[in-house]
Amino acid sequence: MSDDLWTPHVVVAAIVERDGRFLxxxxxxxxxxxxxxxxGHWERGETLEDxxxxxxxxxxxxxxxxxxxxxCYSTYYPLRDITYLRFAYVCEAAGFDAERALDTGIVRAVxxxxxxxxxxxxxxxxxxxxxxxQDYLAGRRFPLDFVSHx
Numbered sequence: 261m262s263d264d265l266w267t268p269h270v271v272v273a274a275i276v277e278r279d280g281r282f283l284x285x286x287x288x289x290x291x292x293x294x295x296x297x298x299x300g301h302w303e304r305g306e307t308l309e310d311x312x313x314x315x316x317x318x319x320x321x322x323x324x325x326x327x328x329x330x331x332c333y334s335t336y337y338p339l340r341d342i343t344y345l346r347f348a349y350v351c352e353a354a355g356f357d358a359e360r361a362l363d364t365g366i367v368r369a370v371x372x373x374x375x376x377x378x379x380x381x382x383x384x385x386x387x388x389x390x391x392x393x394q395d396y397l398a399g400r401r402f403p404l405d406f407v408s409h410x
Contacts (some may be wrong), residue, residue: 272311273298321369328403348388350396350410
């Protein structure tokens with residue numbers, strides 16, 4: 261790959277709150293066990309909303325429905341020289357499949373309060389984990405049609 265060709269990795273994340281707790285995953289990463297929102301890469305042929313539904317189901321066995329766009333965030337990982345562009349969606353839980361196996365690398369899905377998340381002994385996957393919860397609690401929302409797929 262040419263040094264002047266730069267491509268960010270586009271990912272989606274589901275921000276799901278129920279009764280004051282947020283849906284998170286404990287996952288194995290190259291840096292060890294981490295906490296993250298259900299999240300993953302946007303795949304060819306999907307809308308971003310389809311991707312967030314798929315990723316949440318694969319990682320947590322919860323079906324979710326996007327309600328709003330929370331925001332679009334970029335973060336850079338210098339150790340791997342990767343920039344991620346994260347589209348975070350506010351979603352509601354719409355069902356649970358207790359028999360569904362979770363994605364490889366996912367240890368478990370867990371519901372945590374913001375205080376439990378902030379105090380967790382398990383590090384967050386990135387600073388975006390807490391930032392998205394803070395933005396959600398601050399009432400940040402954009403309509404789903406903010407992102408157009410043509």
